[in-house]
Amino acid sequence: MDDIDQALIAQLRQNARATVAELAHRLKVSRGTVTNRIRKLEDQQLIVGYTVRLRPEAEPERIRAWMAVLVDGNQTRAVIASLLGEPGVAALHDTNGRWDLLAELSAGSMTELSQVLERIRLIKGIQSTETSIHLASYR
Incomplete structure (x- = not known):
């Protein structure tokens, strides 16, 4: 994955219903580039589905947790790309x-x-x- 793929995934995580035209405009690439990259990411099973995000209080039974991550050496970009592709990561x-x-x-x-x-x-x-594991929020 290159920087455009990572940016595309980040945009889709923000709004998976964004149109190809919107994504192309935000990423400053052509619509064909967006379409081809989405297809490639799906074919490689890096994108395995699309979903709806709800406010946390709308899903009180969901388990939320915080994971602190120590990266080995200078592999931060690769680790970020992998974590952004993990469906269980809500934010990074x-x-x-x-x-x-x-x-x-x-x-x-x-x-x-x-x-x-x-x-x-x-x-x-x-x-x-x-x-x-997140137990409660006070503010």
Whole structure:
């Protein structure tokens, strides 16, 4: 995946219903480029589906968690690309301090969360992770 693929995935994560024309305009590429890249990402099964996002309070049974990620060496871009393609990652943040990235995870059950964690831990370039389950929000 190159920078355009990563930007395309990021746009689709924001709004999977965006038209090809809208995506092309935002990415400053042709509609044919967007169509071809989406088809390629689907054929490679990097994009495995499209979904609807709801506000967290609309899905009180969903399990949310935060995963701090330590990247091995200079593999941050590759790790970010892999995490952006992971359906269990609801949001991804670059940070400073002990951890390189902070991923907000979302799962329908503890079993599903376990599967998300397992897939993430297998991503090449991740040195270590630490996950905390979200229990409550106060503001």
